[in-house]
Amino acid sequence: MSGLSAAVVQASGFLDLTGVLSNAILGGVVARNERFDPIGFATLAIISGLGGGLIRDTLLQHGTPIALTDPWYVITALIGATIAFLIPVEGRLWNAIFPWIDALALGTWAVAGATKTLSVGLGALPAVILGAVTAVGGGAVREVLLRQVPSVFGGNTLYATPALVASGLLVLLNRLGHPTVGLVVGTLGGAGFMLLSRWRQW
Amino acid sequence: MSGLSAAVVQASGFLDLTGVLSNAILGGVVARNERFDPIGFATLAIISGLGGGLIRDTLLQHGTPIALTDPWYVITALIGATIAFLIPVEGRLWNAIFPWIDALALGTWAVAGATKTLSVGLGALPAVILGAVTAVGGGAVREVLLRQVPSVFGGNTLYATPALVASGLLVLLNRLGHPTVGLVVGTLGGAGFMLLSRWRQW
Amino acid sequence: MSGLSAAVVQASGFLDLTGVLSNAILGGVVARNERFDPIGFATLAIISGLGGGLIRDTLLQHGTPIALTDPWYVITALIGATIAFLIPVEGRLWNAIFPWIDALALGTWAVAGATKTLSVGLGALPAVILGAVTAVGGGAVREVLLRQVPSVFGGNTLYATPALVASGLLVLLNRLGHPTVGLVVGTLGGAGFMLLSRWRQW
Numbered sequence: 343m344s345g346l347s348a349a350v351v352q353a354s355g356f357l358d359l360t361g362v363l364s365n366a367i368l369g370g371v372v373a374r375n376e377r378f379d380p381i382g383f384a385t386l387a388i389i390s391g392l393g394g395g396l397i398r399d400t401l402l403q404h405g406t407p408i409a410l411t412d413p414w415y416v417i418t419a420l421i422g423a424t425i426a427f428l429i430p431v432e433g434r435l436w437n438a439i440f441p442w443i444d445a446l447a448l449g450t451w452a453v454a455g456a457t458k459t460l461s462v463g464l465g466a467l468p469a470v471i472l473g474a475v476t477a478v479g480g481g482a483v484r485e486v487l488l489r490q491v492p493s494v495f496g497g498n499t500l501y502a503t504p505a506l507v508a509s510g511l512l513v514l515l516n517r518l519g520h521p522t523v524g525l526v527v528g529t530l531g532g533a534g535f536m537l538l539s540r541w542r543q544w
Numbered sequence: 545m546s547g548l549s550a551a552v553v554q555a556s557g558f559l560d561l562t563g564v565l566s567n568a569i570l571g572g573v574v575a576r577n578e579r580f581d582p583i584g585f586a587t588l589a590i591i592s593g594l595g596g597g598l599i600r601d602t603l604l605q606h607g608t609p610i611a612l613t614d615p616w617y618v619i620t621a622l623i624g625a626t627i628a629f630l631i632p633v634e635g636r637l638w639n640a641i642f643p644w645i646d647a648l649a650l651g652t653w654a655v656a657g658a659t660k661t662l663s664v665g666l667g668a669l670p671a672v673i674l675g676a677v678t679a680v681g682g683g684a685v686r687e688v689l690l691r692q693v694p695s696v697f698g699g700n701t702l703y704a705t706p707a708l709v710a711s712g713l714l715v716l717l718n719r720l721g722h723p724t725v726g727l728v729v730g731t732l733g734g735a736g737f738m739l740l741s742r743w744r745q746w
Numbered sequence: 747m748s749g750l751s752a753a754v755v756q757a758s759g760f761l762d763l764t765g766v767l768s769n770a771i772l773g774g775v776v777a778r779n780e781r782f783d784p785i786g787f788a789t790l791a792i793i794s795g796l797g798g799g800l801i802r803d804t805l806l807q808h809g810t811p812i813a814l815t816d817p818w819y820v821i822t823a824l825i826g827a828t829i830a831f832l833i834p835v836e837g838r839l840w841n842a843i844f845p846w847i848d849a850l851a852l853g854t855w856a857v858a859g860a861t862k863t864l865s866v867g868l869g870a871l872p873a874v875i876l877g878a879v880t881a882v883g884g885g886a887v888r889e890v891l892l893r894q895v896p897s898v899f900g901g902n903t904l905y906a907t908p909a910l911v912a913s914g915l916l917v918l919l920n921r922l923g924h925p926t927v928g929l930v931v932g933t934l935g936g937a938g939f940m941l942l943s944r945w946r947q948w
Binding site: 602603604605606664666667669670673674684688691692704705708 | 785789792800804807809810811814815817820821890891893
């Protein structure tokens, strides 16, 4: 993907880690609700924070997944687990900020996943799909492990559609020659779509 | 696998896509029964149509899975989802042709998976197993996501045994020096065994 | 991992196969309890015996998983399935030896998985995690397929903690320059911790 500058790739890496932290915290919150022990917190945080990226990198088959080669990924996931374990993230404040974290994490991951897929030379359709897989994959694996039907199939909160919006916008703007604009518009577009769908209760 | 001519590899690719279409339609039918939205149709069609091949190619680790590099795989799966979404595939006609589609898809996929495993230089035992994984993998993942115990473990319809018959026949005839005969006999043998087991209610 | 001699790698391979056999038998025992047919026995034995290693090797992305390239892995898993199918492994004798097999298999696998992760050049944290994934991965996949919440999240028997103890000890002693000591201490430390936790009903 010649249109991607080094700065954009670096920004994508930072977005990736931000998504790891927020999703690891979300995984830890689920672990608290399930009354898991510390190992359960760490496991759910790692699955939630690294699962989508591990699935993407395993499918891309361009070397060992970055979640294993770059130590900051596991460390960030464990920091998220520790935060969720130490701080009872619930109540009015949590309910007020949770949807915003959730939406931003979804947008950043979909965009990061689509960017990485394009960067190894795959086409638009796999980029859109693997962007969405990056965004919803970790959560879906967590739900399967906890014996829930993955919410990507529906339910009271939309996940898959905003993720497809985010990765779709990124791929489109990439093809139009605006990769950096795509990162911003894709992330905010996906996050905005998700907040709107939650607010309007689609 | 020096015994495999280019024509056989090409035929195997065509069989692969035929299996994608029929299994994607089957995934869409399940999505209709579960009352999923269009994204759910597409997701189940992609999982059902591409899941087995993705698992096989990920395990083989010989480059990015063909389902991601060749755009026709995703397109074919989405065509299957669209067909199942637009046409209410049920009733007497569907019940009459469903077992035939199901059986042929199982046979073609088992044969395609075993062929690909042999072509990257692996032995007979992995080829038989990965042929069966190709054939039943997508359906098994779909069942796990929908919280069903995968029917490969038993139930009212045999899946794993006919798949093993198909991939086993292919590997045997390959070893005897008849790869093209193996494609035909494996596919029809597996499909026939499955139709017979359904008819006799094994 | 320059500190690892050829003898240690070879010993690690032998431990790996011992774990395959014992876990395949455990998978077959579960298949008997679920009243599966022979294909179900073989499938559960392969998943239980090879699942953890397949996940590890797929994530490491250093070539086709050894469970597929070395025929002894599948053969050993099928021998385990046959033993469990032919011999009714239950009753007082089984209840007496089961915890010991279970604990030794867990320790050997965690140590083998961490060793392999270090040997491809990854760091301490991924080695500890992938060691534990090797040890508990196959059992977790088996539990998900049978619609149980994986016992790594808690329950009446500890699995994840002893596996982390085993892989942690191996990585620590490796870093201190004692890889061979690490293999023995890691295996026995993890197995001992698990037997202790079972005995004391932690």
